[in-house]
Amino acid sequence: MDVFSEALKMEAKRIGFAACGIARADAAPLSGERLRAWLADGAHGDMIWMESRADQRAAPAGLWPEVRSVIALGMSYAPATDPLRLASEPEAGRISVYAQGADYHDLVKRKLKELARWLVAQAGGDLKVFVDTAPVMEKPLAEAAGLGWQGKHTNLVSRDHGSWLFLGAIFTTLELEPDAAGSQRCGSCDACQRACPTDAFPAPFRLDARRCISYLTIEHKGPIPRHLRPGIGNRIYGCDDCLAVCPWNKFADAAAANLAFAPRAELGAPMLADLLALDDTGFRQLFAGSPIKRVGRDRMMRNCLIAAGNSGAPALTEAVRAHLDDPNPVVRGAAVWALGRLDRVALEAERTRAAADEDENVRREWALA
Structure with missing residues (x-):
């Protein structure tokens, strides 16, 4: 890891991100092909926006041709209690862990912008920040940046944070040294x-x-x-x-969650x-x-x-x-x-x-x- 990449990751950690990695903008070439096959099957239901912006979503350059590197970031929301505990309480409503607290869109984007300001001050370049709502395939990019791998449930799995990461991305015109991509570790588990x-x-x-x-x-x-x-x-x-x-998830520490x-x-x-x-x-x-x-x-x-x-x-x-x-x-x-x-x-x-x-x-x- 070069000195700048190490400093970037230290700053990301200081700001509140539990994971940070770097990938080349073209580091997930198969994701666009898989997206189009998924859309062709109609598996997206009535999420029409997935189809209407497929070309932009298929690869970072489709959304922003000038992008050269992607900084993938993860913020932990590992729960302190068993998310399945209300299964035996049918008169209570079960709300997904990620939605029981603050709106992650707001918090993650705010932190992305904070890191982006640091990046510009340190190295210049142009950049854009994304969290969930833009046509960006955060999960394959996070895998390419070494944050983990896409599990059989299609979500990102981390060796350190399990399946409990909110993902965001910074696209930049800077040529940054990429990290090694994540490798699939689900094995025979289903x-x-x-x-x-x-x-x-x-x-x-x-x-x-x-x-x-x-x-x-x-x-x-x-x-x-x-x-x-x-x-x-x-x-x-x-x-x-x-x-x-x-x-x-046994490696995920709820104390690391925001x-x-x-x-x-x-x-x-x-x-x-x-x-x-x-x-x-x-x-x-x-x-x-x-x-x-x-x-x-x-x-x-x-x-x-x-x-x-x-x-x-x-x-x-x-x-x-x-x-x-x-x-x-x-x-x-x-x-x-x-x-x-x-x-x-x-x-x-x-x-x-x-x-x-x-x-x-x-x-x-x-x-x-």
Whole structure:
């Protein structure tokens, strides 16, 4: 490692990054080909932006032709408690570890900009910073920069931080000395594949987003397919199962996680009954400063109703029934499904609503309930 690269990594650590590596801009040549094959299979679901900006996403130079080096960075959010602990508490909603604290987009980008200012002051050059929202394939670039490797769950796995890294990248016109790329270390382990509740992995290293609970509860805007609803259980935002079972997590130290990502008390184990009572104002107040706020109240209500239907808890019947009048048809449809799972008598008492509903999907839910 040259002197400048060592200084760069020391500064990244001082700022709060748990991992830092350097790759040439063309160091992940196969990622574009794999992306196009994935898109051709339709495995991206209705994430249309993945398809519309595929050429930019396929390689760093497609987004910014002047880029010569990529600095890949990781910030730990390793949890202090078992992410799967609420599996046996069906009346509580399970929120993915990464969304229980501060919005990582804001914090990681702020830290990237801080490191970028240091880089310009030390070496000059032009640069751009990215975290998640731009058409950048952070995971293969992080692998190329030596931060770890893409596991069979398609997420980055680190020898030091397990599956718990938020990734960001700095593109620069500087020619920096690259690090050795990460090497695949999953071996014969398929724990992440077997852990998936909805069979979202058709093969190792391949994810079908259309079956992924994270996609269904966050990105997907319409009704969740009926055959996938039972597998969602009480997960109301994202899913940690494939990450949480990774054996490499035993090396992850929660003490290395940024304190801003520590779970907020009200998001660690929220009760479904309380969440189902939220109006739009209440939703915005509860999830202020959280990435969850982006999905909006209606999508969260849909998710909570699916979880309520899976709970087997008659105590949630009235909270579910209240959403049969919801202005949003996706929410109404989810309420019909959930009520049918919780209380058939209550469902039949409300069946006169079916013919009067103006939405075809809601009427279908009544017909199938």
